[in-house]
Amino acid sequence: MMLAIAMAVAVLGGVYLAYQGAPLVIWTLAVFLYALGLWGGGLLPDGGMLLTLAVLTPLALVLNLPMLRRRLLSRRLFTVFKRSLPPMSATEREALEAGDTWWEGELFKGNPDWQRLRSIPVTRLTEEEQAFLDHQVAHLCRMLDNDRIEREQGDLPAEVWEYIRKERFFSLIIPKAYGGREFSSYAQSCVVTRIATRNISTAVTVMVPNSLGPGELILHYGTQAQKDYWLPRLADGREIPCFALTGPDVGSDAASMPDFGVVCRGMHEGREVLGARVSFSKRYITLAPVATVVGLAFRLHDPEGLLGAPREYGITCALVPAAHPGIRIGDRHLPMGLAFMNGPVEGRDVFIPLEWIIGGPEMAGKGWRMLMECLSVGRAISLPALGTAAGHMSFRMTGAYARIRRQFRLPIGRFEGVQEAMARIGGYAYRMEAARRLTATAGDLGIKPSVISAIAKYHMTEMMRRSINDAMDVHGGRGIIFGPRNYLGYSYQAIPVGITVEGANILTRNLMIFGQGAVRCHPFVFQEMEAVRNEDLAAFDRLLLGHVGYSLNRGTRALVLGLTGSRWAQTPVRSGPTADYYRQLTRMSAALAFVSDVAMGVLGGELKRKERLSARLGDVLSHLYLGSAVLKFHEDAGRPEAELPFVRWALDDSLNQIGLAFDAFFRNFPSPLLGAALRALVFPLGRPYHPPRDKDGQSIAQAMMQTGGVRDRLTGIGFWAEDDGEDAVGRMEVALRMLEQVEPLYDRFQKLVARGEVEGLTFGERLAQARERGLLDEEEAERLQVYEDLRYECVLTDALPPEALAPTGARPSSGRRRERADSAAV
Structure with a gap:
C-alpha cells in the first residue's frame, strides 16, 4: 500500500511540476526530497539511499552547473544540432526575419494569454475616415x-x-x-471591402x-x-x-x-x-x-x-x-x-x-x-478585404434570395439542404469579418504581421471560394446568367485571382504558414539556430535548457487538459456560452506547441520537405487564430446573444478542422509508433470535436433572412444600394423589406390558392377573384400585386439581344503600348 502511495506521489508530483513549468532547480530539489521521504518512510534502505545519492548528485551537478553542463552535455548536442540544421539561403533568412510576430506567437507557445487578446484595442474609424467612407x-x-x-467595357469608365x-x-x-x-x-x-461589394475590378x-x-x-x-x-x-x-x-x-x-x-x-x-x-x-x-x-x-x-x-x-x-x-x-x-x-x-x-x-x-x-x-x-489588408466583401455579398444576397424565392409554396431558405449551405455562408461571413478587423488592427499597432498575413490571405480567400460556391448553388440558374441582374457571377470569376496573387494558396498553406510560423513564433528555435550559426555555445546551452522545460510543460499540459476536458485551462470568462471554447483553444494551443517540437526534433530539416505534414500543423495554427478572432469580435460587441449561433458554428468548425488536421498528421507521421503515441497524448479520450450542429446552422439561416440585427452588423460595411429598386442588389434589399411587411398576407393568399378557394391561371387572375369574393380588400390586393411584380423582377434573369453577344474581336483597352523606337522587345 505504501509503495502504491509513493508511486502515485511521484507521478502526480511530476505531472504537477511539469504542468506548472517548474525550473530545473525546483525539479532537482523535489527529486532529492522525494528520495529522503522514501528513506524516512522505510521504503528505501540505507544502502539504497547511498546509491541513489551517488547517482543523483553527479547528475544534478551536471544539469544545474552551466560550466559542467556545457562541457559534458551541451557541446555534444551542439554538434548534432549544427549537423542537422538545414541550409538557409540569404533570401530564406530575410523572409524569416521580415515582419513581426503578434497574437499568433501566443497561440504557438501553448499557453495563450487571453487577457492580452481582450485588451488589444481594435481600430475605430476616425471622423475623417468615416466621412470618406460615407x-x-x-x-x-x-x-x-x-x-x-466587366462584360461590356472591359475597363472602368473615364469618369470613374x-x-x-x-x-x-x-x-x-x-x-x-x-x-x-x-x-x-x-x-x-x-x-x-465596401468597393469590392460593388465591383471587384474597381476594388483591385x-x-x-x-x-x-x-x-x-x-x-x-x-x-x-x-x-x-x-x-x-x-x-x-x-x-x-x-x-x-x-x-x-x-x-x-x-x-x-x-x-x-x-x-x-x-x-x-x-x-x-x-x-x-x-x-x-x-x-x-x-x-x-x-x-x-x-x-x-x-x-x-x-x-x-x-x-x-x-x-x-x-x-x-x-x-x-x-x-x-x-x-x-x-x-x-x-x-x-x-x-x-x-x-x-x-x-x-x-x-x-x-x-x-x-x-x-x-x-x-x-x-x-x-x-x-x-x-x-x-497581404494582411487587401486580399482579406476582397474575401470578406465576397462573403458579405454571399451572405446578404443569399439570405434575401432564400426568403424571396419559393419552391413548393415555401421559401427555399426553409429547406434543410439549403440551410446547410446558408450556414456555411453565414459562419464564414462571421469568421471573415472578425479576422478582417483583428488582422487590419495589427498594422495600426505598428506590427508587420508576416505569419498572420499568410493565415488571413490563405483562409479568407478560401472561404471566399466556398461562400460564393454555396451562394451560386442556392441561386441556381439565377447566379450563372450574366447581365445587369447578376450580382454573383463576377465575384465567382474573381475567385482564382484572389487564390493566386500575392503568394499562391498552395504555397502559402504548405510552406509559409507553419514553415515561417514554427521558426518565428517558437520561443527558442530561431534563437537556437542563431546561436549555432554564431558558434555561441553558452547561448545554445541556456536556450536548450529552456527548450526542454518548455516541451515538457506543453506536452504535460496537452495530456492533462485532454484527460480533464480542459477544466484546468485558464479562461477570461469563468462561465457562459464561450467559456469552454477558450478552454478548448488553450488545449489545442498546448498540443500544437508540443507536437511541433516533436516534429522538428525528429524530422529536423526534413520537415521543410514534408509539406503536407507542415501544412496540417499550419491549419491548426490558422484555426487557433481564426477562432481567437471570432471570440474577440463577439466580446468587443458586448457578447450579443443573437450572435451566439454564428459564434458556436465558427468555433465548432474551427475546432473540428483542428481535430481533422491533427488526425491526418498523426496518421501520416513517418514513424507510425510515434504518431500513435502523439495521438494518445493529444487525444487520450478520443477526438472530441465534431462539425457544427444543425440547430445552429438553422438559426444562422433564419438570421440571414431577417433585416437588421446580425445581418446589418456583419455586412453593414458593404454598399447595398438599399433604396434603389432599379439596381440589381438594391432591388433585393427593397424586396426583402417589403416582404417582411406583406409576408403574412402573402402566405394567407397562397393558402387560399392551395385550398382551391381562389382560381386562375395567373397571379393577377387569382388576386382579382380573391378580391371579388371578399377574401382580400382592395388595399391588400394592391400591396400583394406590387410585391409580386417586384418579386418576379428579383428572380428573373437577363436575356440579351443577339447583337449584344456577337463577337467583337479584342476587348477595348484604356491602356496603350509604350515602346521607344530605340528599344528592343524581350
Whole structure:
C-alpha cells in the first residue's frame, strides 16, 4: 500500500511540476526530497539511499552547473544540432526575419494569454475616415455599373478613373504632409471591402497602389528626395503606379527571378552617370497597362566593382518612369475576363541611374527584405478585404434570395439542404469579418504581421471560394446568367485571382504558414539556430535548457487538459456560452506547441520537405487564430446573444478542422509508433470535436433572412444600394423589406390558392377573384400585386439581344503600348 502511495506521489508530483513549468532547480530539489521521504518512510534502505545519492548528485551537478553542463552535455548536442540544421539561403533568412510576430506567437507557445487578446484595442474609424467612407466611397460605388464594366467595357469608365484620382483613392497610405489621406490600416480595409461589394475590378484598382507598390516602398525606404518628388505626384493621381515583380518563370518563388541589371556607366539626360543596364520580362502586373511609373525588382550584379569590391548584390528595387527608353508596356492580360488593368512589362538593356534605386545606391541588394516586409502588410489588408466583401455579398444576397424565392409554396431558405449551405455562408461571413478587423488592427499597432498575413490571405480567400460556391448553388440558374441582374457571377470569376496573387494558396498553406510560423513564433528555435550559426555555445546551452522545460510543460499540459476536458485551462470568462471554447483553444494551443517540437526534433530539416505534414500543423495554427478572432469580435460587441449561433458554428468548425488536421498528421507521421503515441497524448479520450450542429446552422439561416440585427452588423460595411429598386442588389434589399411587411398576407393568399378557394391561371387572375369574393380588400390586393411584380423582377434573369453577344474581336483597352523606337522587345 505504501509503495502504491509513493508511486502515485511521484507521478502526480511530476505531472504537477511539469504542468506548472517548474525550473530545473525546483525539479532537482523535489527529486532529492522525494528520495529522503522514501528513506524516512522505510521504503528505501540505507544502502539504497547511498546509491541513489551517488547517482543523483553527479547528475544534478551536471544539469544545474552551466560550466559542467556545457562541457559534458551541451557541446555534444551542439554538434548534432549544427549537423542537422538545414541550409538557409540569404533570401530564406530575410523572409524569416521580415515582419513581426503578434497574437499568433501566443497561440504557438501553448499557453495563450487571453487577457492580452481582450485588451488589444481594435481600430475605430476616425471622423475623417468615416466621412470618406460615407461620401466619397459611397459616391464612387454609385458610379459603378458592375455588368457594364466587366462584360461590356472591359475597363472602368473615364469618369470613374477621374474621380478616383481627384478624390485621392490612390493615396490612402501616403502621409498628409505629401498630400495623401494617411488613413489607418483598418480604414484602408473598410474602403476596399465596401468597393469590392460593388465591383471587384474597381476594388483591385484602388487596393494595389495602397498595398505592395511604389508608394509604400518609397514611404518606408525611399530617400528624402524620392519622397519629396514621388509621393505628392502619387497622392494627387498625376502618377499611376504599378510594381513589376512576377514573371513567366517567377510566381510565388520571387527570390529566383531571372531579371537582372549590371552596374555600368551610361548617358542620362546628356551626362554620363553610374547606373545599371537592366533586362526583364514581367507578367501579371496589375495597373501596368495604364501605369506611368513602374516599381521594378531585379537582381543587381557589379562584376567590375564600380560600387566597391565586385559582388552580387541580389534583389534590388527601383522606380522607373513608364515612358523611359527601352520599356515596353501597355498590352493587357485578361484575368478571368475581369476588367481591372493587368499586363506585362518588358525591357532589354534599359539603362537606369543608380539614384532610381529605392533608397538610393546604398539600398542595392536589399529589395527582398523590403518586399517581404511590405508584402506582409498589404497581404494582411487587401486580399482579406476582397474575401470578406465576397462573403458579405454571399451572405446578404443569399439570405434575401432564400426568403424571396419559393419552391413548393415555401421559401427555399426553409429547406434543410439549403440551410446547410446558408450556414456555411453565414459562419464564414462571421469568421471573415472578425479576422478582417483583428488582422487590419495589427498594422495600426505598428506590427508587420508576416505569419498572420499568410493565415488571413490563405483562409479568407478560401472561404471566399466556398461562400460564393454555396451562394451560386442556392441561386441556381439565377447566379450563372450574366447581365445587369447578376450580382454573383463576377465575384465567382474573381475567385482564382484572389487564390493566386500575392503568394499562391498552395504555397502559402504548405510552406509559409507553419514553415515561417514554427521558426518565428517558437520561443527558442530561431534563437537556437542563431546561436549555432554564431558558434555561441553558452547561448545554445541556456536556450536548450529552456527548450526542454518548455516541451515538457506543453506536452504535460496537452495530456492533462485532454484527460480533464480542459477544466484546468485558464479562461477570461469563468462561465457562459464561450467559456469552454477558450478552454478548448488553450488545449489545442498546448498540443500544437508540443507536437511541433516533436516534429522538428525528429524530422529536423526534413520537415521543410514534408509539406503536407507542415501544412496540417499550419491549419491548426490558422484555426487557433481564426477562432481567437471570432471570440474577440463577439466580446468587443458586448457578447450579443443573437450572435451566439454564428459564434458556436465558427468555433465548432474551427475546432473540428483542428481535430481533422491533427488526425491526418498523426496518421501520416513517418514513424507510425510515434504518431500513435502523439495521438494518445493529444487525444487520450478520443477526438472530441465534431462539425457544427444543425440547430445552429438553422438559426444562422433564419438570421440571414431577417433585416437588421446580425445581418446589418456583419455586412453593414458593404454598399447595398438599399433604396434603389432599379439596381440589381438594391432591388433585393427593397424586396426583402417589403416582404417582411406583406409576408403574412402573402402566405394567407397562397393558402387560399392551395385550398382551391381562389382560381386562375395567373397571379393577377387569382388576386382579382380573391378580391371579388371578399377574401382580400382592395388595399391588400394592391400591396400583394406590387410585391409580386417586384418579386418576379428579383428572380428573373437577363436575356440579351443577339447583337449584344456577337463577337467583337479584342476587348477595348484604356491602356496603350509604350515602346521607344530605340528599344528592343524581350
